[in-house]
Amino acid sequence: MAVTFEELKAVAEGTELPFVCDPERQLLLFAGLGSDERIYHLLVKWVENGEALYFRVPFLAVVPQEHPMFGKVLTVLMTENDRVKIGRFCYDPDDGEIYLDWFLPLEDAPVTNQQLERCLKTLFALADEVKGRLEHLLETGEDLPPERQGLRGLLRRLLTSTPLSEREEVRLRRLLRNLEAGNAEGSERTEEIADL
Secondary structure, three states, X not given: OOOOHHHHHHHHHOOOOOEEEEOOOOEEEEEEEOOOOOEEEXXXXXXXXXXXXXXXXXXXXXXXXXXXXXXXXXXXHHHXXXXXXXXXXXXXXXXXXXXXXXXXXXXXXXXXXXXXXXXXXXXXXXXXXXXXXXXXXHHHOOOOOHHHOHHHHHHHHHHHHOOOOHHHHHHHHHHHHHHHOOOOOHHHOHHHHHOO
């Protein structure tokens, strides 16, 4: 079931995430703050006459093919693509841009506030996680240690680098304890972060 651009805008307003609207180009631009005070921009483009949405987080890094860490960077991206459910890490050989995107078909159902918000928050969290790994890899030649990767690493970064309310800190610490005790699947628990 196709949605109009105005319906998409109304759904986006229901997410309570800040965005700007470009009706001429039929896109919404969301901005998000990462764990190390990085600001990410996420584009949501209305495509196929409203039968689909295209999400993109541009410029996570720029790595030319001749860069000495090029092979390791591609390994990180492909490993992440194998792990995640929402999102796809991409490489543009023309300019070396690494970006994150996602295509969401809407052919038989309208998009909901909850569905859009889950896509946005998941893509922002993935962008933040992988950008940190890429920065570390490009600076040191090595990937982040396992304890600083994935959802556990993201939670640790949030707990140490972001001002949190007492409620948020308690929930994050509880989630981290559960993950470290093996009580939850790391890739399945990002919705708990989204509920903060």
